[in-house]
Amino acid sequence: MIKAHALTKRYGAKTAVDSIDFTVRPGLVTGFLGPNGAGKSTTMRMIMGLDRPSSGSVTVNGLPYARHRAPVRQVGALLDAKAVHPGRSARSHLLAVAATHRIGARRVDEVIGYTGLGPVAGKRVGGFSLGMGQRLGIAVALLGDPATLILDEPVNGLDPEGVVWVRQLARRLAAEGRTVFLSSHLMSEMAQTADHILILGRGRIIADAPVGEILGGVEGESVQVRTPQAAPLARLLEAEGATVPAAELDLLSVRGLTAQRIAEIAAAAGVVIYGLTPVTRSLEDAYMALTRDDVEYRSAEANR
Numbered sequence: 305m306i307k308a309h310a311l312t313k314r315y316g317a318k319t320a321v322d323s324i325d326f327t328v329r330p331g332l333v334t335g336f337l338g339p340n341g342a343g344k345s346t347t348m349r350m351i352m353g354l355d356r357p358s359s360g361s362v363t364v365n366g367l368p369y370a371r372h373r374a375p376v377r378q379v380g381a382l383l384d385a386k387a388v389h390p391g392r393s394a395r396s397h398l399l400a401v402a403a404t405h406r407i408g409a410r411r412v413d414e415v416i417g418y419t420g421l422g423p424v425a426g427k428r429v430g431g432f433s434l435g436m437g438q439r440l441g442i443a444v445a446l447l448g449d450p451a452t453l454i455l456d457e458p459v460n461g462l463d464p465e466g467v468v469w470v471r472q473l474a475r476r477l478a479a480e481g482r483t484v485f486l487s488s489h490l491m492s493e494m495a496q497t498a499d500h501i502l503i504l505g506r507g508r509i510i511a512d513a514p515v516g517e518i519l520g521g522v523e524g525e526s527v528q529v530r531t532p533q534a535a536p537l538a539r540l541l542e543a544e545g546a547t548v549p550a551a552e553l554d555l556l557s558v559r560g561l562t563a564q565r566i567a568e569i570a571a572a573a574g575v576v577i578y579g580l581t582p583v584t585r586s587l588e589d590a591y592m593a594l595t596r597d598d599v600e601y602r603s604a605e606a607n608r
């Protein structure tokens with residue numbers, strides 16, 4: 305569990321994180337989103353005790369990071385590609401990290417198995433692919449068997465297989481009852497991985513809700529209906545409670561009724577339908593709508 309209370313970070317005149325309150329709960333994957341410069345990394349660094357809040361506080365499992373006697377047993381993090389001695393093997397790297405935290409060799413072998421590093425555990429880390437390096441970083445984060453995991457951009461640069469692996473791992477860790485806090489700029493991936501979404505914009509929270517609520521929140525779903533009898537069908541659907549903006553020749557965009565209900569109403573009235581397409585808003589659409597005013601650097605094209 306991670307709890308932030310009036311958490312603030314200023315760098316000179318710049319307020320990177322502006323008095324935010326949030327709770328990241330156990331048993332769920334919480335996605336952390338926001339435009340570049342929104343303050344995500346600064347927040348994660350404060351959670352991990354790598355940056356001091358200017359004011360306010362953030363705790364992990366009830367205490368600030370630095371007040372835990374054995375923080376690696378509370379929270380594990382993949383913040384950025386770790387500097388690993390390229391000549392060392394994955395196993396000897398893990399053994400070295402484990403030794404500094406009084407963690408035994410048995411746990412090292414457990415995390416090697418858990419992260420699928422077995423076949424390459426004896427190989428030099430210098431020759432690792434990005435995906436293997438990422439697995440090693442996650443293995444390090446898991447060494448202390450922590451209840452809370454923080455993964456900053458864990459799928460950055462991974463191939464599709466690696467992306468799926470991270471997704472399944474995050475889901476498995478949450479299913480084990482852990483708190484999983486994950487940042488990513490890949491919206492489609494986040495939509496498949498996260499249960500709950502926290503969006504930051506210019507240092508403030510602009511959304512904190514279950515994925516379903518974020519997707520449904522701004523406009524909801526619609527159904528595109530292609531029919532040669534657009535105007536009469538629009539009137540029929542409106543009478544059933546749908547919202548049908550001004551019809552476009554033979555295409556209607558209907559909100560408020562399911563595709564099945566629309567087909568039933570049309571059939572009952574003898575209206576011909578050529579096509580029915582439910583349009584689901586993507587997390588990317590919802591994110592763009594929510595962060596429209598909070599993007600620090602916008603392209604000239606997008607500003608028009």
Ligand SMILES: Nc1ncnc2c1ncn2[C@@H]1O[C@H](COP(=O)(O)OP(=O)(O)OP(=O)(O)O)[C@@H](O)[C@H]1O
Binds near residue numbers: 341344347
């Ligand atoms: N050490 C620092 N000194 C001064 N300003 C900083 C420092 N670290 C971050 N900032 C500023 O604070 C703001 C938040 O940065 P942060 O890296 O936390 O954003 P982010 O959401 O992680 O962005 P990205 O998605 O690009 O990683 C930015 O405007 C950044 O320029």
